[in-house]
Amino acid sequence: MTAALMLELRDLSKSFELHHQHGARLNVLRGLDLRLHAGECVVLSGASGAGKSTLLRVIYANYHPTFGAVHVRHDDRWIDLARATPHEVLDVRRRTLGYVSQFLRVIPRVPTLDIVAEPLLQSGVDAAAARVRAGDMLQRLNVPERLWQLPPGTFSGGEQQRVNIARGLIVPRPILLLDEPTASLDAGNRAVVAQLLQEARDAGSAVLGIFHDEDMRDRVATRLFPMQALEAA
Amino acid sequence: MSALLQVRHLSHHYGRRVGCEDVSFDLHAGELLCIVGESGSGKSTLLNTVAAQLAPTAGSVRYRQRDGAWLEIATLNEADRRRLAREEWGFVTQNPRDGLRLNVSAGANVAERLMALGVRHYSQLREIARGWLERVEIDPARIDDAPTGFSGGMQQRLQIARTLVTQPRLVFMDEPTAGLDVSVQARILDLLRRLVNELGLAAVMVTHDLAVARLLAARTMVMQGGRVVETGLTDQILDDPQHPYTQLLVSSVLTT
Numbered sequence: 001m002t003a004a005l006m007l008e009l010r011d012l013s014k015s016f017e018l019h020h021q022h023g024a025r026l027n028v029l030r031g032l033d034l035r036l037h038a039g040e041c042v043v044l045s046g047a048s049g050a051g052k053s054t055l056l057r058v059i060y061a062n063y064h065p066t067f068g069a070v071h072v073r074h075d076d077r078w079i080d081l082a083r084a085t086p087h088e089v090l091d092v093r094r095r096t097l098g099y100v101s102q103f104l105r106v107i108p109r110v111p112t113l114d115i116v117a118e119p120l121l122q123s124g125v126d127a128a129a130a131r132v133r134a135g136d137m138l139q140r141l142n143v144p145e146r147l148w149q150l151p152p153g154t155f156s157g158g159e160q161q162r163v164n165i166a167r168g169l170i171v172p173r174p175i176l177l178l179d180e181p182t183a184s185l186d187a188g189n190r191a192v193v194a195q196l197l198q199e200a201r202d203a204g205s206a207v208l209g210i211f212h213d214e215d216m217r218d219r220v221a222t223r224l225f226p227m228q229a230l231e232a233a
Numbered sequence: 234m235s236a237l238l239q240v241r242h243l244s245h246h247y248g249r250r251v252g253c254e255d256v257s258f259d260l261h262a263g264e265l266l267c268i269v270g271e272s273g274s275g276k277s278t279l280l281n282t283v284a285a286q287l288a289p290t291a292g293s294v295r296y297r298q299r300d301g302a303w304l305e306i307a308t309l310n311e312a313d314r315r316r317l318a319r320e321e322w323g324f325v326t327q328n329p330r331d332g333l334r335l336n337v338s339a340g341a342n343v344a345e346r347l348m349a350l351g352v353r354h355y356s357q358l359r360e361i362a363r364g365w366l367e368r369v370e371i372d373p374a375r376i377d378d379a380p381t382g383f384s385g386g387m388q389q390r391l392q393i394a395r396t397l398v399t400q401p402r403l404v405f406m407d408e409p410t411a412g413l414d415v416s417v418q419a420r421i422l423d424l425l426r427r428l429v430n431e432l433g434l435a436a437v438m439v440t441h442d443l444a445v446a447r448l449l450a451a452r453t454m455v456m457q458g459g460r461v462v463e464t465g466l467t468d469q470i471l472d473d474p475q476h477p478y479t480q481l482l483v484s485s486v487l488t489t
Contacts, residue, residue, distance in 0.1 A: 019476075061469065062469060062472050086465055109423045
């Protein structure tokens with residue numbers, strides 16, 4: 001059985017043009033092709049500066065690709081995010097494409113439980129059910145219940161990261177982009193995240209991620225995608 | 234989701250001077266759009282022209298009413314424009330003193346717009362006003378106090394209550410947090426964010442503060458010299474700005 005193709009990058013390039021640095025141009029990605037299928041977990045590998053995070057951000061449409069296409073399967077039709085309207089991108093992010101970064105962007109004054117429940121609310125789950133599921137998720141990630149009603153601004157790095165993962169994984173999405181979500185977690189919590197990713201893949205999600213920790217990488221990766229820094233142009 | 238507001242090639246000139254020039258955008262139901270740019274970039278002029286407080290020099294603004302029919306704002310007479318502003322739109326000004334009536338009580342400020350919609354029952358008006366004071370975190374015991382005695386942040390929260398009490402579908406906001414202390418600002422932003430989500434409002438907000446745009450708006454327009462120089466997803470504009478002016482704006486933000 002062949003798993004469904006979920007994401008296809010074709011001839012993707014990304015440069016940054018810095019207008020206020022004498023028009024300096026940074027070439028980060030060039031001519032990149034990648035196919036990602038349902039149920040697999042592809043881990044981007046390569047040294048710092050190879051463009052791994054940039055690639056994830058281009059796929060999430062946080063960065064504009066300079067050239068090439070980002071085809072995403074969205075409700076059984078294909079959308080090229082490089083050419084999609086902002087409203088299309090928002091719809092793809094809401095329902096198809098999840099992104100978990102290393103850092104939690106803190107919203108002042110909002111309690112942890114609500115931060116985690118928010119993506120569920122946006123996908124139409126009612127508030128009470130969303131809170132219950134958010135609590136379950138926080139419990140699994142070992143975030144103590146006494147913290148749930150507090151805003152995460154003052155939490156430790158590891159706690160914030162777990163809140164971020166809970167928020168990022170609470171809505172099952174067909175494609176998940178993970179930028180080192182486990183960087184400051186201990187072994188026990190890394191194992192929880194590995195288990196959550198396994199469950200997502202079993203449910204058919206395709207995962208594309210960056211994991212510097214080798215143990216974590218070996219545990220979750222079905223395939224590596226090696227990347228290299230481009231020569232200075 | 235479909236458009237609630239369609240702005241096409243909109244310009245407003247002050248005599249020979251350009252306020253805003255050739256601006257087009259759509260706003261969808263439930264969406265908050267930020268207009269950013271520095272002082273004099275034309276963002277407030279644009280907001281006021283879209284909100285029919287200034288007459289367009291060129292271009293059009295169309296609005297889809299509750300009943301689904303499209304209205305061409307420029308063709309409305311003054312009475313219809315007022316009805317729209319009263320029943321379906323709201324406007325939050327930068328200085329709350331411009332949006333409030335300072336010589337009447339806080340409760341009356343909130344209830345007044347409801348009365349204009351025909352709600353007459355005194356105890357019901359008072360109950361709703363009290364509920365809204367609580368919602369914007371003003372002690373309901375202050376319901377009979379005039380807003381002159383309120384702090385700037387409280388006055389702004391009162392103006393927000395006064396504007397939202399009629400459940401408008403579209404709200405215009407001109408720098409609602411400028412001139413307030415940072416801690417007060419955070420509280421108002423959080424409040425706006427929550428109310429916009431709860432009420433499913435569509436809103437256009439002018440701000441010079443990119444952090445405000447990041448926190449509240451999925452989409453942003455960047456203005457310079459009266460024109461829109463960049464438009465798109467807020468995170469895209471802030472993390473990968475394309476236009477030289479946007480790059481300058483983003484790189485000038487102090488990060489903590």
